[in-house]
Amino acid sequence: MKRFAELIQQLETSNKTNDKIAALVDYFNEADDLDKPYVIAMFTGKRPKRPVSTALIKLWAVELSEIPEWLFTESYHNVGDLSETIALILPPPVQISDRKLHEWIKDLALLNGQDDTHKKAFIVNAWNSLETRERFIFNKLISGNFRIGVSNKMLVNALAKQSTIESSKIMHSIMGKWEPSDITYNDLIAGVHVNTDNSWPYPFCLAYALESEPASLGEPKEWQAEWKWDGIRGQIIKRNGELFIWSRGEELVTDQFPELHFLANELPDGTVLDGEILSVKEGKVQAFSILQQRLNRKTINKAQLNDAPVGFYTYDLLEHKGRDLREDPLATRRQLLEQTIQQLQTQDIVALSPIVIFSDWTSLAKLREGARELNSEGIMLKKLDSLYHSGRKRGDWWKWKINPYTVDTVMIYAQKGSGRRANFYTDYTFAVRDGDQLITVAKAYSGLTDAEIKEVDRFVKKNAVEKFGPVRTVKPELVFEIAFEGIAESKRHKAGLALRFPRIARWRKDKKADEINTLDDLRQLLQSTL
Amino acid sequence: MRQNFTYLDFVYYHMALIKFTSKGIYCAQGDFYIDPWKPVNYAVTTHGHSDHVKSGNKAYLCHELTKSILNHRLGPDLNIQTLPYHKQITINGVKLSLVPAGHVIGSAQIRLEYKGEICVISGDYKVEYDGITTQFEPVKCHTFVSESTFGLPIYKWQPQQEVFAQIKDWISGNRDKNKTSVLTAYSLGKAQRLMKGLEGYGDIYVHSSIANLNEGFLHSGVNLPETIRITPETRKEELQKGIVIVPPALSDGRWIKTLTSPATAVCSGWMQVRAGRRWQSADAGFALSDHADWPGLLSAIKATEAERVYITHGFTATFSKYLNEIGIESEEVKTQYGNEEEEEEKS
Numbered sequence: 004m005k006r007f008a009e010l011i012q013q014l015e016t017s018n019k020t021n022d023k024i025a026a027l028v029d030y031f032n033e034a035d036d037l038d039k040p041y042v043i044a045m046f047t048g049k050r051p052k053r054p055v056s057t058a059l060i061k062l063w064a065v066e067l068s069e070i071p072e073w074l075f076t077e078s079y080h081n082v083g084d085l086s087e088t089i090a091l092i093l094p095p096p097v098q099i100s101d102r103k104l105h106e107w108i109k110d111l112a113l114l115n116g117q118d119d120t121h122k123k124a125f126i127v128n129a130w131n132s133l134e135t136r137e138r139f140i141f142n143k144l145i146s147g148n149f150r151i152g153v154s155n156k157m158l159v160n161a162l163a164k165q166s167t168i169e170s171s172k173i174m175h176s177i178m179g180k181w182e183p184s185d186i187t188y189n190d191l192i193a194g195v196h197v198n199t200d201n202s203w204p205y206p207f208c209l210a211y212a213l214e215s216e217p218a219s220l221g222e223p224k225e226w227q228a229e230w231k232w233d234g235i236r237g238q239i240i241k242r243n244g245e246l247f248i249w250s251r252g253e254e255l256v257t258d259q260f261p262e263l264h265f266l267a268n269e270l271p272d273g274t275v276l277d278g279e280i281l282s283v284k285e286g287k288v289q290a291f292s293i294l295q296q297r298l299n300r301k302t303i304n305k306a307q308l309n310d311a312p313v314g315f316y317t318y319d320l321l322e323h324k325g326r327d328l329r330e331d332p333l334a335t336r337r338q339l340l341e342q343t344i345q346q347l348q349t350q351d352i353v354a355l356s357p358i359v360i361f362s363d364w365t366s367l368a369k370l371r372e373g374a375r376e377l378n379s380e381g382i383m384l385k386k387l388d389s390l391y392h393s394g395r396k397r398g399d400w401w402k403w404k405i406n407p408y409t410v411d412t413v414m415i416y417a418q419k420g421s422g423r424r425a426n427f428y429t430d431y432t433f434a435v436r437d438g439d440q441l442i443t444v445a446k447a448y449s450g451l452t453d454a455e456i457k458e459v460d461r462f463v464k465k466n467a468v469e470k471f472g473p474v475r476t477v478k479p480e481l482v483f484e485i486a487f488e489g490i491a492e493s494k495r496h497k498a499g500l501a502l503r504f505p506r507i508a509r510w511r512k513d514k515k516a517d518e519i520n521t522l523d524d525l526r527q528l529l530q531s532t533l
Numbered sequence: 534m535r536q537n538f539t540y541l542d543f544v545y546y547h548m549a550l551i552k553f554t555s556k557g558i559y560c561a562q563g564d565f566y567i568d569p570w571k572p573v574n575y576a577v578t579t580h581g582h583s584d585h586v587k588s589g590n591k592a593y594l595c596h597e598l599t600k601s602i603l604n605h606r607l608g609p610d611l612n613i614q615t616l617p618y619h620k621q622i623t624i625n626g627v628k629l630s631l632v633p634a635g636h637v638i639g640s641a642q643i644r645l646e647y648k649g650e651i652c653v654i655s656g657d658y659k660v661e662y663d664g665i666t667t668q669f670e671p672v673k674c675h676t677f678v679s680e681s682t683f684g685l686p687i688y689k690w691q692p693q694q695e696v697f698a699q700i701k702d703w704i705s706g707n708r709d710k711n712k713t714s715v716l717t718a719y720s721l722g723k724a725q726r727l728m729k730g731l732e733g734y735g736d737i738y739v740h741s742s743i744a745n746l747n748e749g750f751l752h753s754g755v756n757l758p759e760t761i762r763i764t765p766e767t768r769k770e771e772l773q774k775g776i777v778i779v780p781p782a783l784s785d786g787r788w789i790k791t792l793t794s795p796a797t798a799v800c801s802g803w804m805q806v807r808a809g810r811r812w813q814s815a816d817a818g819f820a821l822s823d824h825a826d827w828p829g830l831l832s833a834i835k836a837t838e839a840e841r842v843y844i845t846h847g848f849t850a851t852f853s854k855y856l857n858e859i860g861i862e863s864e865e866v867k868t869q870y871g872n873e874e875e876e877e878e879k880s
């Protein structure tokens with residue numbers, strides 16, 4: 004556990020990819036062999052069942068640290084992470100345990116189904132035997148939610164370096180189906196388990212955002228342009244009579260999309276499609292907010308199938324007649340993809356993502372302007388001779404997104420940040436006008452410079468009207484332009500709608516609060532996207 | 534407890550000695566201010582950090598060791614009166630003395646006494662002895678004014694020898710990788726503390742703003758570990774083998790980038806929290822603070838046995854609410870202290 008805690012600290016404090024990879028390589032060289040598969044599982048988002056609820060964990064931590072609950076909450080607001088708050092707030096340990104990471108994980112799994120008294124005894128004893136850093140890890144193990152900025156790609160690079168096995172093979176291996184308790188580290192990275200598993204997907208090839216003008220990419224005729232769809236990137240696999248649908252989050256989502264199950268009969272064995280899961284009605288791609296109604300549901304009813312029918316727009320063909328096509332150029336893969344899709348008997352549900360025909364970059368830029376009407380986010384540019392890379396590789400694939408939507412809002416609440424920013428109000432809530440009322444439409448944290456943050460901070464401190472715990476109501480005076488990617492109906496929000504990925508585009512010092520947008524403006528925008 | 538004693542009685546009784554005004558903490562009977570943020574006639578100064586001492590006051594009173602800092606920061610022609618710790622003077626009937634605050638070299642709590650009524654203004658303080666600053670002494674008083682920079686229960690410092698062991702590990706790791714270890718530390722206080730804690734672990738190179746302060750201290754007879762002033766002539770190979778200490782203002786600067794594979798570390802209490810470490814562009818963060826942690830604040834306040842505690846800069850609202858809940862009468866006051874780490878001079 005100590006060694007793993009050390010790794011986490013190294014990963015968190017270094018901000019250079021190479022240092023992180025070096026830390027991972029060191030770890031996999033030195034760590035206990037039985038720990039390693041668990042660490043890989045954790046970093047790739049394989050979550051064990053949560054053995055104890057957050058509410059109970061919090062309750063016991065408050066009890067043990069002998070502070071009032073409100074003070075715990077204030078502390079939590081300051082730290083911004085429950086596991087960390089608990090780790091810091093508990094009294095110092097009374098004994099020191101040197102149990103291994105996998106032993107802790109196994110014991111935690113055994114808590115499932117036990118009564119609360121048992122659970123509490125175990126957790127409290129663990130807290131009392133671990134120092135702050137390890138307690139934090141332990142709390143993260145309970146929640147199963149361990150995000151520390153290690154991408155699959157980074158992990159795979161480190162494993163490849165440590166083991167000298169090719170990185171694409173390792174990517175296959177760790178993305179396949181396996182349980183950390185049933186496999187050794189060496190078998191796992193050697194991929195002993197994956198060849199017998201029909202379901203294993205290929206790592207997705209990802210694009211970088213195009214920040215310069217496309218003319219910098221050279222000759223238009225070397226490039227294939229497609230619409231960039233705003234859905235769920237997916238991989239559909241048909242092998243040995245079985246169909247699997249993977250999402251980019253490396254989750255098997257086959258059951259969620261019955262509309263696509265016909266492919267089990269119609270796709271030939273040894274076929275892997277890359278594409279986008281979208282909601283499509285009468286041939287028109289719907290906004291992401293429509294698709295959202297279908298996501299993360301255990302069961303799907305008739306109404307949902309009717310309201311948000313799902314389709315699959317195919318981008319690429321990764322496996323054809325059992326052969327891995329990824330080393331073939333895009334032009335070849337596209338040709339085989341077209342054949343495969345044309346041979347389907349059921350038409351329209353699974354379609355080719357259309358190629359955007361263009362002769363020069365200027366005309367493509369014009370076409371891109373119309374993306375929003377198609378509910379597309381812009382243009383994808385792929386080099387015709389590009390191979391299908393694992394993950395991101397600069398140069399071959401680019402996403403050329405259209406500019407985000409913007410809305411002028413006024414700041415109405417502010418909340419202090421955490422850590423070193425704890426003395427500054429850094430988290431803001433923004434509102435638009437609705438008659439003579441102000442209605443909250445977005446919360447945003449990022450987008451201002453340090454100097455601007457300090458200026459806003461001074462304003463908040465001077466103009467705070469009310470306090471609710473850490474939140475301050477401020478005089479509605481400061482106008483901010485908020486950029487966002489989409490808009491959706493929402494019953495949970497008072498505004499009746501919610502913005503996707505809102506962030507501060509700029510501080511409009513030139514505008515007064517009576518010049519901000521109205522709720523009606525946003526409603527109209529919502530209607531136009533439906 | 535106080536049956537025949539109304540709240541107002543209490544206020545009149547205790548508030549006579551100090552008042553919180555728009556210029557700073559004011560003692561009307563003695564007609565002087567403590568750490569005023571606007572120019573006044575007579576400024577009693579707790580310590581040399583820029584949020585506690587401003588220029589433009591007609592006269593200053595501070596500890597002997599704070600004088601060179603004020604001259605260094607505010608100019609040579611100041612009217613400064615100094616006192617050693619515990620020596621009492623009387624200003625219009627108010628007995629005033631300085632008590633060690635343990636925060637930085639020369640830092641003092643201001644103890645005021647008038648007609649048996651005792652009030653102590655802590656300035657900034659830490660409870661743990663750091664080996665170089667005269668150790669904090671609790672003073673029994675009726676009214677205590679405390680800071681609360683780290684007034685949340687998540688801030689509990691590790692013993693400093695453990696923190697220094699981690700810093701040394703980090704430095705030796707850097708040496709193995711031929712990296713230059715650069716520690717950023719506030720030039721008054723943290724820098725001297727690091728010098729002391731890392732004494733003997735390699736040659737210590739300090740930025741000129743730190744070297745200048747050190748010289749002032751050496752003149753005043755403070756025993757400081759040996760350091761080497763960084764000049765344009767200092768060779769990068771020497772720095773790489775040694776330990777480099779620079780003020781935070783330089784941490785993102787060009788100068789560091791000219792070093793041989795620099796590895797930077799921030800030493801500050803804010804490094805206790807991961808979000809604090811992430812916000813820094815440093816390679817490492819060590820939670821080493823010259824302010825009292827949560828247990829430190831509570832123990833210091835309890836030791837004063839004060840009937841009323843005023844909470845200045847930090848987590849004022851939270852901390853005073855908690856004090857009230859555990860039966861210590863407390864109130865938050867607005868001051869302009871608390872930006873000491875922001876306003877480091879850019880030299």
Ligand SMILES: [Zn+2]
Nearest residue numbers: 580582657873
């Ligand atoms: Zn200070």
Ligand SMILES: [Zn+2]
Nearest residue numbers: 657870871873
């Ligand atoms: Zn201060």
